[in-house]
Amino acid sequence: MAEYSIRDIARMAGVSVGTVSRILNNADNVSDEIRRRTLDVIRQVNYQAGRRGRRPVHTFERVPERNGRKIRTIAMLSPGMSSAWKGNELWTTFLSGIERACGERGARLAIYMADMNPDEIVREISQSADGVLIKTNQVMPDYTEELISRLPCVGFGALPTPGAYPQVVLDNHAGGAIAVRELLQMGHRRIAFLNHEAQNGIFIARSNGYIEVMKSAGLFRNEYLLELQLAEYHSITAPETVPPDLSGALSRLMALPEPPTAVVVGNDWGAFGLLRACRTCGMRVPEDLSIIGMDDSGNLPTLVTPTLASVAMPFDQVAYFASCTLCDLMEGVGTHQRNVSSIVQIAGELKKRDSIRPESV
Numbered sequence: 001m002a003e004y005s006i007r008d009i010a011r012m013a014g015v016s017v018g019t020v021s022r023i024l025n026n027a028d029n030v031s032d033e034i035r036r037r038t039l040d041v042i043r044q045v046n047y048q049a050g051r052r053g054r055r056p057v058h059t060f061e062r063v064p065e066r067n068g069r070k071i072r073t074i075a076m077l078s079p080g081m082s083s084a085w086k087g088n089e090l091w092t093t094f095l096s097g098i099e100r101a102c103g104e105r106g107a108r109l110a111i112y113m114a115d116m117n118p119d120e121i122v123r124e125i126s127q128s129a130d131g132v133l134i135k136t137n138q139v140m141p142d143y144t145e146e147l148i149s150r151l152p153c154v155g156f157g158a159l160p161t162p163g164a165y166p167q168v169v170l171d172n173h174a175g176g177a178i179a180v181r182e183l184l185q186m187g188h189r190r191i192a193f194l195n196h197e198a199q200n201g202i203f204i205a206r207s208n209g210y211i212e213v214m215k216s217a218g219l220f221r222n223e224y225l226l227e228l229q230l231a232e233y234h235s236i237t238a239p240e241t242v243p244p245d246l247s248g249a250l251s252r253l254m255a256l257p258e259p260p261t262a263v264v265v266g267n268d269w270g271a272f273g274l275l276r277a278c279r280t281c282g283m284r285v286p287e288d289l290s291i292i293g294m295d296d297s298g299n300l301p302t303l304v305t306p307t308l309a310s311v312a313m314p315f316d317q318v319a320y321f322a323s324c325t326l327c328d329l330m331e332g333v334g335t336h337q338r339n340v341s342s343i344v345q346i347a348g349e350l351k352k353r354d355s356i357r358p359e360s361v
Contacts, residue, residue: 009041037099041108072107072330074098074323075129075151079144080137082115089298090315094156097319098133105327118143126150131330133323136161136169138201152329152338156322158202158313160343168322171345172202175311176209179264179292182350187359188290189219192253192260196244196270198227203266206294210264223256243273250277261290261359268293268301268310275304275355290356296348306354313348321346 006024010017015034022030023038076098078085085091102109110129112121122143125132132147136157147153148165155167176193183191193210195203207225214220226249253260265271271293278285285291285306293301296312321344328334 009038072130072327073110073128074102074107074131074133074326074330075110075112075125076133076135077112077121077125077144077147078135078137079114079141080139081113081135083113084115085113089300090295093297093315094135094319097316097321098323100316101320101323101327105324107323107327107330122146131326133326134165136167148339152326154322154326154329156319158315159205162341164339164341166325166337166340166342166344168318168325168344168346170202170313170315170318171347172205172313173209173212174345174347175294175313176206176264177213178209178348178350179294179311180210180213182352183262183264183290183292183356184213184217184219186262186290186356188262189359190221190224190258190260190262191219192224192226192263193266194246194249194253194263194270194274195225195227195266196246196249196273197266198229200266206264206266224253224260226253240269243269243276245277246270246273247277247280250274250281250283254283262292262356263289264292264294266294268295268297268308271308271310271355272300272304275306275308285355286357290359292350292356294348296351301351301353309353309356310351311348312351314346317346 006017006020010020015038019030019034020038023035023042081091098109101107110125112125118141125147129151131152131154134144134147134153134155136155136159138159138161140161140163145163148163153165155161155163155165156169157167158170159172160167160169180191180193191210191214193207195207197203207227211220211225214224228249253263263274265274271291274291275285278289278291283289291308293308293310294313295315296310297315301308301310325334325337329338
């Protein structure tokens with residue numbers, strides 16, 4: 001018989017203990033979405049506030065799904081993203097895919113972020129979860145290996161990482177290729193790729209897609225591949241608030257004897273920085289330079305001027321498919337995949353907007 005406290009309810013709902021307390025006391029200062037998600041967890045586990053500080057009790061076997069199967073708990077572990085990401089549109093896109101799968105498969109979700117104590121994470125997940133959904137990161141902490149050895153695990157995210165477990169990730173190589181092919185079809189021949197974090201594995205994979213297509217077309221030139229070196233790569237656990245200053249990168253590209261007519265940028269955030277640099281120096285987009293970003297998460301690409309063309313990466317599909325794969329493993333389906341390294345990649349699609357136009361002959 002497993003025991004659950006108000007803190008456990010908060011973990012499952014991805015909210016704070018104080019938020020759960022306010023919901024239990026019918027307070028008004030809680031958003032409808034958070035209230036709905038938390039009440040769903042409370043109903044699923046048949047939670048009742050313990051008397052005199054005693055922990056409420058829940059027995060999994062007494063809470064069946066609609067089809068009579070046991071409700072299982074998925075621990076979603078994000079070792080590269082702190083709680084500061086929870087309001088970010090990229091995070092909510094991932095989460096929407098996970099929640100859709102949980103709803104369809106009758107699973108409940110507990111969320112663990114990078115700013116939590118590693119020992120506490122391992123203890124709680126080992127004791128209360130049936131499987132682990134791991135958000136992959138360029139640098140993975142050692143404690144994830146312990147969880148992989150104990151429970152069914154599936155990774156999801158923007159790039160694969162070493163590890164003996166199945167992973168579902170973005171096809172970043174294809175993303176770079178998709179952007180370049182579109183620009184070639186629009187008549188551009190001098191196409192640059194701007195990687196504003198040269199050590200970033202996601203951007204490297206995207207630049208490799210760019211290189212492959214440009215070489216196949218006989219148009220690759222070293223000077224059009226611009227990689228900005230950071231003094232030291234570090235995993236950013238909190239979202240950035242200001243786009244990078246790419247005015248120097250723009251000046252370097254425009255100073256070339258034959259400057260590019262179009263630029264593919266490693267992600268939308270970098271593309272926002274390049275748009276700002278163009279605006280500062282008086283360059284017109286797309287009249288003087290076409291720009292394509294990558295990710296298309298949230299609505300920001302449609303709010304900037306001009307609206308940003310972007311390769312929409314399927315963050316929600318990746319998270320959904322990974323969650324369904326984990327549910328299968330927890331139910332004993334496809335167990336040959338457990339503790340075996342395998343990678344499924346899902347490609348994106350281009351969203352054409354005002355920042356690109358055909359190159360005039």
